[in-house]
Amino acid sequence: MSSHGKATSRSAVNHKASAEAGNPKANPDLSDNQIKDPDEWVSGDEPMTGAQASYLKTLSEQAHDPKAFDPNLGKAEASKRIDQLKHKQKH
Numbered sequence: 001m002s003s004h005g006k007a008t009s010r011s012a013v014n015h016k017a018s019a020e021a022g023n024p025k026a027n028p029d030l031s032d033n034q035i036k037d038p039d040e041w042v043s044g045d046e047p048m049t050g051a052q053a054s055y056l057k058t059l060s061e062q063a064h065d066p067k068a069f070d071p072n073l074g075k076a077e078a079s080k081r082i083d084q085l086k087h088k089q090k091h
Contacts, residue, residue, distance in 0.1 A: 038077070038080050045075075046075050048073050048078035056078055057069050059089070060081075060085060
């Protein structure tokens with residue numbers, strides 16, 4: 001009975017490993033060009049997410065650039081502004 005339990009758990013582990021191997025989120029292929037330009041996003045015109053709004057607000061305050069935050073931005077434009085502010089802070 002205990003050997004059956006071990007065999008079951010071992011096969012479950014093997015199944016999990018093989019599932020992760022085929023999962024692009026678990027093992028992303030950076031050469032696959034998964035990162036798209038925000039201008040090419042299908043949902044880029046949708047309102048920015050709550051996470052984007054929060055991060056953009058924080059970055060704009062840290063950069064002393066309150067005009068960088070606009071609550072009416074779409075996802076794509078918010079992403080671009082976040083990238084700009086992050087780049088600006090590195091310099």
